[in-house]
Amino acid sequence: MVKKLAILLLFCYSFIKIEAQVNCFANVAIDKHSVYAQEPFKATVTVSTATWYTAPLDFDNIQISNAFILPFSRTFSTMLTVNGKQYASLQFYFIVFPYKPGNYSFPAINIRVETPPLGSSTSQKVTINTSPQKFVVKDIPQKFKGENWFVAKNVYVSEHWNKSLNNLKVGDVLKRTVVIDAKGTLPQFIPGFKNDSLDWASVYPDDPDLADTRDDYDANGKRTQTITYLLEKEGTFEMPAINIAWWNPYASRLYKRSAAGATLHVKANPNLGMLTTLKDSLSAFSAAKEAVHQHKGALRIYGILWYWFLLYALIALCLTYVVVRMIIAAYKKIRQRRRLYVVSEPYWFKKFLSAQNKTGSVVNALYAWWDRWIAKDKFPSVNQTLQDGQDKHILEEMNTYNKEVYNEGNKNALVDKDFKTLIRQLRKERTSTNEPARQVDERQDLWEES
Incomplete structure (x- = not known):
């Protein structure tokens, strides 16, 4: 019983190994089978697997008598279809320069591959080989002898x-x-x-x-x-x-x-x-x-004489320092201008004009701008200023809005569409140009209705 079990396990192991080999193969194709002496030909090696590769390919050195072999390390990946199945393939190539007439062959290559078999994620090491490819090197044409x-x-x-x-x-x-x-x-x-x-x-x-x-x-x-x-x-x-x-x-x-x-x-x-x-x-x-x-000759760095290289490097460092200092100075200047702008009256008036016409937004934005606005005959209270002036129609709109919100409890009350236009006209008529604009600390939070 134990002997039969051992034979069965050995058979399963052999089957897995064969399955891995069946789904991984390699071949060599040469573009010319007949050349003159010194005439090069290209040998392309393609290694294919039905799954994927888990390690770089490893293969033996190639030698051909009476020929120089120039390997190219660049590898190309592609997908090949063989008998209706898709295979992930790697291609690399050699250029062969034979220099003596005769009959030769591009030898078989042993390639060691790490790839999992179908239906598994565990890679296996397998060795596959290619078939030799014959080629003929012809003698120099008679008319070129000598x-x-x-x-x-x-x-x-x-x-x-x-x-x-x-x-x-x-x-x-x-x-x-x-x-x-x-x-x-x-x-x-x-x-x-x-x-x-x-x-x-x-x-x-x-x-x-x-x-x-x-x-x-x-x-x-x-x-x-x-x-x-x-x-x-x-x-x-x-x-x-x-x-x-x-x-x-x-x-x-x-x-x-x-x-x-x-x-x-x-x-x-x-x-x-x-x-x-x-x-x-x-x-x-x-x-x-x-x-x-x-x-x-003098030492060269990247093809440049060392003293010229040092000079160029010094100039580049100086230019980099100047550019960085200019960027820092410009950033500080822009930042300072931004800080002054966000506490200025024009900034808050712009926020008032862009405020959404919903509960509290327009009126709150109006109060925030009012604190920073310098105007003739202006009181801290919006209502008091409008009562003493000729702008009672604006006051009437605000009273109507306040009545709906606070007396009637309508939190969805809206101001009239021309309200912002009227405020813009008021600002234009009464803005004082003889007094500096009031600056409000930028840390002051805008009050919002809860």
Whole structure:
């Protein structure tokens, strides 16, 4: 009985594990199965689960003989439908650069995944693998044999000289820097160019500087090389052009670009005593000196010389301090104006005009404004002021309102619609402009009927 129970538990465990594997799978798709040497292709890995992922994917390093593999860490999430079922999928990709003809395969990948099986919220660790994908690397076309074979999407060639090409003389040193910026390839594949010997100048090429300039989607490279020329003869000479040719695999054709040559007019130099010494120095130390020179220099912060960075930071701090002080001063000024305004007569008259026409609201607002109003022949009592003046019609309206509220007990009594208009006219006619407005402490609460 115990043995049967153990077998049953083992079977259930195996079933759960198989269920997790069935609902999580991976595959590899390559966009080209036949390429030339150096021609890249893209391998996209898709990992799908019927539920969700509870941890990042973990997979082995990939190696292919006679090829460079460029992994891209950016992962894309998507939903895939397989046999009518929805799967949460993660995609990442590699760019493969084979460099030797032959038959190869993109290897199977072991991927470790943490995901819960269907109907469960507890994740399980499972290992899934992909199938290998075969591809063929073709040899260079026969018509390009002997040439520098170079595959790229696009290439840009630029050059600059260390000095003007005018007024040259024997003994001058020229430096020509050529930059080859290639898209869709690795910097290791960018070919160099010939530095033919010249009978009118000595040529000293420096070691090239290779830079990986890849972006989030593609491989890119840049090759920078400097050639130093020591002018040894007078006359008119042609500086040779530098030509770069590459194969575009998407257009299936050859393209060319070049750094144009130049015509040099070299004048005689009566002071040639140092020419031999200069030539020996360039032969022995030019490449080393240039390399050391490139690595030395003042400290830079975010590409800015440190002293300029400190100056900019100081200016930014000063501007920030000034702006903050201005904001604080403006805030205090606005706050003070606001405090004076909320205890002023115009503010409370505005509250009276906006008071709702319901029990107590209009009359209470009228009394609050009356305390702050400075007027000719005004008494503290509203009724006394209106009795002594020519505004008995306003008093009649107030008496009618008070009678309804206090004598008849009608707490829903309303003032007439023209009541506020009459008060506005009274304020306009009797406001005194010779006396300062009375200020009432802002802490004084407005009385409200309970």
